[in-house]
Amino acid sequence: MHKVTGLTPRFPLLLVDDEDSWLQSFRATLRSQGIDNVVLLNDGTKVMETLAANRFCAVAVDLMMPGISGEDLIPRIVEEHPELPVLVISGLNEIKAVVNCIRKGAFDFIVKTEDRNTLIAGVRHAIEIFELRQENSSLQQRFFKDGPDRPDLFSEIVTAHKDMFSVFKYIEAIAETSRPVLITGESGVGKELIARAVHNASGRKGNFVPVNIAGLDDNIFSDTLFGHKKGAFTGATEPRVGLVEKARNGTLFLDEIGDLSPASQTKLLRLLQEHEFMPLGSDMSKRSSARIITATHRSISEMQDQGKFRKDLFFRMRGHMLHIPPLRERKEDLPLLISHFLDEVRMESGSEVEADIHEISDFLDGYRFPGNIRELQHLVHDAAGICGYTELKPKHFKKLLVVPGDSLDANGFVSETGESVSFGTRLPTLQEVRARLIEEALRRTKGNQSSAAQLIGVTRQAVSKYLKKNSQD
Structure with a gap:
């Protein structure tokens, strides 16, 4: 075929x-x-x-x-x-x-x-x-069906929600075309898993090549995607094959596309329009056979209104659009996801931790999960550690989530059930809020700087800079 x-x-x-x-x-x-x-x-x-x-x-x-x-x-x-x-x-x-x-x-x-x-x-x-x-x-043909024709293509995505099944059916319909795909959704909803599903459904013989472009300046972006020739710049002692070439006959997934600089946006537009790219230091263009999938948690429409994102690039990127709903809009998936992450805990720890899934789901049902599925994953792992990998209960999650009615901390602020924040008598400084937010994100992601950055909507470099400054103080 x-x-x-x-x-x-x-x-x-x-x-x-x-x-x-x-x-x-x-x-x-x-x-x-x-x-x-x-x-x-x-x-x-x-x-x-x-x-x-x-x-x-x-x-x-x-x-x-x-x-x-x-x-x-x-x-x-x-x-x-x-x-x-x-x-x-x-x-x-x-x-x-x-x-x-x-x-x-x-x-x-x-x-x-x-x-x-x-x-x-x-x-x-x-x-x-x-x-x-x-x-x-x-x-x-798929409109009146309840689920995808090939559920095995989506086995890595844990869900039973009708909106997600609609996404799966749409993926099956568009998978075998060459048109670009733009995936939107909040941080932590699983956009990379969706991109992998599009690639798997396409039947492409090449590789799925993901790259998070958040924080990449124009030169690093060009070198990462297009590669360079030997001697292209100081330190380029060997040629480098870019990710576009590595995704030959496959799929190139660019995450956090909203962070692209104007110069990088121009280069990506040429790749999408002409299917050509030029390695650094080369005067010869190369053909690209990779399908481009992009993703962002930011509103591209708002960025266009602010003059921060090219309208012609957005038009090229959205050959097809997939929006992934946040976890708070599909709470029916909580029992499945908690059970899935508990299985992860058991495999990683070698323990037989027990839990009443529905009791925990009921307790977490009122929480809005600003970090979505990634946040739930970290919560389950952290709560399992708190209970000593024996019997997991809602009280172990309560220690990780500060809910309304709990006392304020020393700095006078506390997260509520939603994404808002309550303040005590003394207002904390912006520096204090920033520090506590980064520390909490790092704690929930077990020190993973990239995941922590995505959780609170900043670049990994910002988290790294904070840690470096904090270690010197």
């Missing part, structure tokens, strides 16, 4: 022309642009037979051929294969012929003498239309 690789469609493109030399030349041009899934046919009388025997993403037929013309083929193809866009190729730009072909159902009319970029743009557009038709058909 053919799969999407870069611009290459899942099913091949059928080129039909009685001129073998033009067929070979146009195929070479398409291959140079990353479209290498092409079938050539020099006999127009065999078009319908070929279409009946194989699946294609589009058909490009010559207007004038011996035996049968492209104009005569159009209504037959449209009737028997309505999902296929039909491109008509002609040596002459004849207005009457163009009008007749469009009326009969042709998708586009291509003139051989036109610039090759125009010809390629027509083919690309036809492929995109085919993929959109496939997605629409797939979504219609």
